Amino acid sequence: MFDKILIANRGEIACRVIKTARRMGIKTVAIYSDADRHALHVKMADEAVHIGPPPAAQSYIDISRVMAAIRETGAQAVHPGYGFLSENPRFAAALEEAGVVFIGPPREAIEAMGDKITSKKIAAEAGVNTVPGYMGLIADAEEAVKISREIGYPVMIKASAGGGGKGMRIAWNDEEAREGFQSSKNEAAASFGDDRIFIEKFVTQPRHIEIQVLADGHGNVVYLGERECSIQRRNQKVIEEAPSPFLDEATRRAMGEQACALARAVGYRSAGTVEFIVDGERNFYFLEMNTRLQVEHPVTELITGIDLVEQMIRVAAGEKLPFSQEDITLTGWAIESRLYAEDPYRNFLPSTGRLTRYRPPAEVAAGPMADAGKWLDEAAPRGETAVRNDTGVYEGGEISIYYDPMIAKLCTWAPDRAGAIEAMRVALDAFEVEGIGHNIPFLSAVMDHPRFVKGDITTAFIAEEYPEGFQGVQLSEEALRRVAAAAAAMHRVAEIRRARISGRMDNHERHVGEDWVVEIDGHRWPVKIKADRQGSTVRFEDDGDYRVESDWTPGRTLAVLEVNGEPLVLKVNEIRGGGFRIRTRGAELKVFVRTPRAAELAALMPEKAPPDTSKMLLCPMPGLVVKIDVEVGQQVEEGQPLCTVEAMKMENILRAERRGVVAKIHAAPGDSLGVDEVIMEFE
Incomplete structure (x- = not known):
């Protein structure tokens, strides 16, 4: 060793x-x-x-x-x-x-599988199902259009040496094929030093399912089940789970055997992943082989109890795999949520800056990884469900513009899928991140989405369910009542503390009133609070009682409560005017708790209007201006490209939202801009 x-x-x-x-x-x-x-x-x-x-x-x-x-x-x-x-x-x-x-694997295997054109030819020869496409080199955008027409739209334009969603575009027509070809070449050259492009048929309503394989240098090859990676944005995986809620055992076995056949065909050793596109009839087609450890490998570890990094090291040292295919069992369910430094309210554009607060939920060991003695944090307590957080950042650290925007991979395990989803909901609610834009609200929204809960997902899930982008979460009235009750009880605790500090009270029960008005998300509820040593009972004027119990104290930014016996986790910041900024289940809420008279007066206050930026193009993320496509005095049409901004290895084309004339241009290629800096103005 x-x-x-x-x-x-x-x-x-x-x-x-x-x-x-x-x-x-x-x-x-x-x-x-x-x-x-x-x-x-x-x-x-x-x-x-x-x-x-x-x-x-x-x-x-x-x-x-x-x-x-x-x-x-x-x-x-x-x-x-x-x-x-x-x-x-x-x-x-x-x-x-x-x-x-x-x-890792032999150099020859990397070469064979790293080139997507060559890999598809080898896969076909090994008896692996492949997607129709053009595997030859493509000279220019016009040839790309011609090939796309022959294959039939929609098509997927890909970098031959690509991976991780870089250098990849979907084209539905000639114009998108031209534009996608050039953007893919640019990203491929920047990310991989290889701008070769190929085109294949884009399978509609597909699921992205991959098989984890392990091979040693002694002829042993096994597969460790599959991972469902269909929740994707811009071809970048966001949520993964193992096993897939869609596969049956026969399909799993067939995919696993084909994956192992491909590994043998290239003399593979080490950990690797064979990715497939699966249609609604469970027909599956080879997509690519990743000759490395996958980002989403933890979910496989959580359901098998096998440390993939350990096996990679042992295989590289010449050891045999300590198990055969018959020894592999899949136990329970695991889900991984990728936490990205990006703003979901700005179409998921990258965000950079200092992590002024970074407090992941506590890790908990459970399931096969714990049973096998391979839990990666030895200090983690045991529980019925597991929580694991793979991260490379810490509170006070910087998120740079130079590298991938992923800051953590939050994973949960439970005996079944419903339990893993619920564990993820609670873990996301307890994950505190401040200082940068992040996608926790979006991840929480997905966990509660009926289609995801049902397992009815495809790679088009995000595009179909959030066609206008993520606009936040609207909680149900019952969920808002639970938050309102919790906020009322917490406000009472804060009022008691303030009264004690100010010296206004000898007996706090006598000086803090029972009658309050809670305002939240357009709702206004008069409530009466009755407190005892174990908690508070919050009675709504329309005759609804909520029992709130918690050890929350003022100043703590995380509140773990029980409301009517059910858990509720809130990220909390106190705000002026009596209330809280609360985030839970993907929703961000301002909750005001006031005396009846203060609530009456607050209703008379005017709201401040936001500044008018309708005639400006603002930089939506920190990034580098790569190209300006227009000039002063030029008339532009809706959807026309205005400029290209590169951030975190991805090119982002900014387009006109409406027809207009360019009045001023404030930026030039090579400029580094911050969020909301003005790029150009319109008449």
């Missing part, structure tokens, strides 16, 4: 690998750029080596710099994580030449 390994990555995946290596007694080496000097993975590793400036091309994917770090530290093996150099055959070859073990 190795004494020391270097992790050629950053963020949460570097931290994840370090945890397993530490448990195995292996020393670790982190690498870091200027932007990551104080990153969590640097703090966790036994050693750390600086490798260059923030841009990944000058640090994390600069093979010469990584090789220098390996030589400097004497690392015997390298775990590449995912992304960056994880599927780069030149890196694998450089390690081989230096006598350093690559904790």
